[in-house]
Amino acid sequence: MTVYLSRIVYSTVRSASMRCFNVPEQFLPQLNLYSKKNSFLCLPCIIKTRNYSTGDVRSPVVLENPSIPLKKKILYKKASLDELTNKEGHYLSLAYVTANSYDLKGLKEALVEQKLYEPATLQAQEVGDVVIANAVYSVGSEPREIIFFREGAVVFWNCTELEASNVLELVRKFEIDSYPRDVIEKEREIMTYSYQPNAKKCYLQESGFVLVPEKDNLLEKFAFSHAMAQSARLGAWEARLEALAAAVRRHSLLMQRDGIAHIQHKEVVRKLGELFSLRHQLNVESDLLDTPDFYWEQEQLERIYSTTVAYFTIPRRTRVLNERLSHCVELLQLLSQWASDRHHVRLEWMIIVLIMVEVCFELLHFFERYRTEQIA
Known part of the structure; x- marks a missing residue:
């Protein structure tokens, strides 16, 4: 029993001594002394030291090259x-x-x-x-x-x-x-x-x-x-999308409240066409997604144009506008599909009613012929 207990204690101490400690330098003599006193256990004592500094913490960029200025991001705000x-x-x-x-x-x-x-x-x-x-x-x-x-x-x-x-x-x-x-x-x-x-x-x-x-x-x-x-053009398109998004919001609220019974398919298709027209103007007709051809051979003018475009945050605004357009288009396409399905269901019910009316007339004619044969 004593042998088993000694083995358990030995394995525990060995696993603990194999761990890595981060200690300051002033505690190294005591740890070295402790390691020497317990050298009969033949335990490898691995100690990592970390040097601490009481000075101010500086940025690595400043230490390597003090001449590099920190880039300041200019935030665009519409001026008064x-x-x-x-x-x-x-x-x-x-x-x-x-x-x-x-x-x-x-x-x-x-x-x-x-x-x-x-x-x-x-x-x-x-x-x-x-x-x-x-x-x-x-x-x-x-x-x-x-x-x-x-x-x-x-x-x-x-x-x-x-x-x-x-x-x-x-x-x-x-x-x-x-x-x-x-x-x-x-x-x-x-x-x-x-x-x-x-x-x-x-x-x-x-x-x-x-x-x-x-x-x-x-x-x-x-x-x-x-x-x-x-x-300014992008701002006008943003205002136009806000008006279209308000109409889409009304359609979605109407769908939540009354279903799709009061949603007109023609109105949904018209709003969908306006959204596609706005997307075409933004991504095809305009040159907001790329630098115009005029500046390709004018390096100084291209720099001025690109800097001013970045100041007005045109790339980010264009990306956000495209995302909002995609969301509105998806919602209107869903409404248009539901309205079309409702129209198809109405046509099917009309056909069923006409068939039932035709069957009733045939039954009536059959009954009249039967009565005539009975009287004769």
Whole structure:
């Protein structure tokens, strides 16, 4: 019995001694002494030490290369007009989206007839689907410029809100599939721009654009304007999806309350067509999913456009909009299938009723013939 107990104690102590302990250095002498005193057991004592530091903990990136700045993520927030007009040395830039598309030819002729703006070109580079207008009469030293995009967007540089509203009234005659006025005002984009004396190239800084002084920055303004117009267009589509989602929500609540008895198949198909049209505009007709071809050979302009698009969080908003579209389409397709099944069931019951009526008439005729034979 004693032999068995000694073996049990020996195995327990051996398994405990095989474990790994993390201890500070100041306890090593005592542990070494303890190990020497118990050397007759021939137990391997494996001890791992960890060096502790009382200094400040620093980031590995800072220790390896202190010159690398930490990347700060810029969060986009729609600015207010009152906040930006009070900045000294900053000029206003407004972007509106008013329709699905513009008739640029008629718009350009109307601007020439009005004699308030004259057309301009982008440094001998013709960019399709764009009309640029410079103000004939100057107010101050900074010129006023307007950029019209065929996709139904217009961007004002150094124009007041009153002048922008007057131009929008002129543009209304050449709009195709106009948007509601509340959507136009709500989804506009407001930015500021300024000139930095030491700037060698244009770039985006917080909520404003930095331009190079004493230089023709029209191409850079076009890149900034294009990104602002894309954000405004995406905002209008988001507002349109909100209205369609409200209709889908009403259908779903009606289905939960009364089933599908009061859901019209034509209305469901019409809403489904509007959702497919919006998805087509977002993913096929627009260039929100990729950089436009114009910037492929313009590295500086592509950098400006990509930076501004990232500032307005257009990729993330496009992804979220596509996900919401897919959810609404799936729900409407389910409602459409149920409404179709209900229509088919109604037709089947009508056929059954007609067959039953025909059977009743046949039975009636059979009964009349039987009575006639009995009387004869």
